Structure formats: C-alpha cells, structure tokens
Amino acid sequence: MTDSLTIAACSRRRFWEDVRNLIFDLDRIENAPKECEEIDKIVDLTPSSRILDVGCGVGRHSIAFAQMGYEVVGVDMISYHIEEARNVTRRMGLPVSFIHGDIADLPVKEDVGFDLACNLYRSLGYEDALEHDYKVLRKIHSMLSGGGWLILELIDPDDFYGNEVRTSEAVVSGTVFKEKITVDTCVENYELTITKVDEPDIIYTATHRLFSWQKIREMLEHCGFSVERLERQSLIFKPKGSRKIVVIATKT
Numbered sequence: 557m558t559d560s561l562t563i564a565a566c567s568r569r570r571f572w573e574d575v576r577n578l579i580f581d582l583d584r585i586e587n588a589p590k591e592c593e594e595i596d597k598i599v600d601l602t603p604s605s606r607i608l609d610v611g612c613g614v615g616r617h618s619i620a621f622a623q624m625g626y627e628v629v630g631v632d633m634i635s636y637h638i639e640e641a642r643n644v645t646r647r648m649g650l651p652v653s654f655i656h657g658d659i660a661d662l663p664v665k666e667d668v669g670f671d672l673a674c675n676l677y678r679s680l681g682y683e684d685a686l687e688h689d690y691k692v693l694r695k696i697h698s699m700l701s702g703g704g705w706l707i708l709e710l711i712d713p714d715d716f717y718g719n720e721v722r723t724s725e726a727v728v729s730g731t732v733f734k735e736k737i738t739v740d741t742c743v744e745n746y747e748l749t750i751t752k753v754d755e756p757d758i759i760y761t762a763t764h765r766l767f768s769w770q771k772i773r774e775m776l777e778h779c780g781f782s783v784e785r786l787e788r789q790s791l792i793f794k795p796k797g798s799r800k801i802v803v804i805a806t807k808t
Contacts, residue, residue, distance in 0.1 A: 569636045571760055574750055576636075577728045580614050588616035592624060595674070598785075598804060599705040601626070605671040608699055610659050610692070611679030615641030615652065622650045629653045629670075631662065660691035669701040676709045678800075681744075681765035689765070693779040700807040706781060708803040712788055713742050713766040715799035742766040769801055781805040 572579075601607075605626055609618040612630030614637050622628045622645070630652060632638050638656040645652045655662065673696045680689045696706060716722070716739040724735045732751040737744060744766050750758040767775070773783050785804040 569634065572634045572636050574758065574760075575733070575748070576614075576640075577731070578726060578733045580616065581728070585616050589620040589623070591676075592617055592620040595672075595707055596624065599672050599707070601671060606669060608670040608673040608696070610673055610675040610696060611677065612641060612654065613637050613677065615644060615654065617674060617676060618652050618654070619645060619648070619650060622652045627651075629655065631655045631657065631659050633658045660688055660695050662695065668699050670699050670704055671701055672705045672707070673700055674707045676707070678710050680708075680710065681767065682762075686765065690775065690779060693775060693781070697780045697807055702807060704807045706776075706803070706805045706807070708772070708776075708805065710772060710801045710803070711744070711766055712799045712801045713739065713768055714788070739766070742768060742771070767801075769803075772801065772803060776803065776805050780808055782808045 603625060607618075607621050607626050607628045609615075609621070609628060609630040612618050612632045613634075615630055618628045618630035618641065630638075630641060632641075632654070633656070635656050638654045641652070641654050645654075675692075675696070680692060683689070700706070716737075720739050722735075722737045726733045730753060732749075734749040734751070736747040736749075739745070742765060744764045746760075746762045746764060748760045750760070769786055769788065773786070776783055783803060783805045787802045787804075788799070
C-alpha cells in the first residue's frame, strides 16, 4: 500500500517532519558556520550589524551568525522548523528571534534596517504564482537598510542540461528516501518516496520553478537591487546535489 500526496495538498508540517533528517542532515548543519564565515568575508558588516535569515529552516545559519555576535532574526513559514530553532537557541542561550510566517505577507513596518538578508537553500519558486517570488524580493528590499546586502542561493537549471532526469537514494536512521527529479526548461518536477519498516510507502510530489541567472538578475533589478556578483559554481557553499547559483546583491 502506498500513500501518495502532493506537498501542496498535504500538511506542510507533515512533509517537513518526514524529511527533516534528509534535508537538514549532519553535513549541512556542520557546514553552516563555515558558510557564514565565508559570507562575513564578502559583505561589509560591523559588530552591530543586523541579519535577516529568510527561509531559516531549523536555524542553522541563524545560530551560526548569532554565535559570531550578530543580531539575527529568522523567518520561516514552517511552524515545525521555527519550533525546533527556538528550542535549540533556548538551550544554547542565544538571543535569536524567530518568526513563523511567509516573509511576503509579514506585517512588518518598512525599512527596519537589516544590513544583510540571506535566502539560502532555495526558498523561491515554491508557490504557484511567480508574483509571490516578486513579493518576497520586494519585502526583503523594504527590510534592508540603504546599501544592505542580499545573498540568494538557487538551483542552477543549466546543471540539468543533458541529464534532465535524476534519481538518488539515501538511508537515514533506517528510513529509505528515494528522490526523482525531472526538469523541463525551468520547471522541476519532484518526487520523493519514503520507505519505513513495516509502514506503507509515502510518495510526495511537487512542482517548483527554477530561475536562470538572467531571469533572477532581471527580477532583482526590478525589485530595486543591484547585482554585484553571481557565482554559478559557488565558492561560498559546497555543492551537494545540484549545482547552485549564488547571487550577491545590494539594495539601491
């Protein structure tokens, strides 16, 4: 017996609980401080700088930045992630603020003065309408101080040319995760089969937008950013899975 669900139709909390140990594995958790150190070398921050972690997940980058002494606010629309992040920072005694909600719709006043916004591990392209991605970028722009930085990480669709179907398998704590990704132009069709001992298989499916570097540059400039640097093979983040596009932009 198999339980087939679309991610949009099922409980988002259920999906993210099921994939927590796959998505936020030990390597990703351990790499976060190194990634934050690399970002710190690129952007012009001071000891009093404020950082906005958009799509913060379980808080791996928020925690690393806070340990470096920065004031950090993390935002994520998955309540399960925010609960875990709050529990971890509470145990560590770190003063990180976490907000549950969609960054595009948060009732925050304009120009709250963040010096850096990070949107890592691809948080764009999940909602049906492209306008939602523009709303996210405009909201981030409004929350940055003048000249503030944005670090944006995305999947590189060019990485799939000639290899439009990919499969992978991982076993985590006895649970088998089988992923199948099919890419057509800039649309990713994702299928994840989860197999646990003595339980029915669960199959999750979803469709995501991917962005060419030309498209993301156009979107950022439309929302008031100036693209300073674009890395198609990131020097900041060690690739895991598909190759990433990392965009470094400033608020104009």
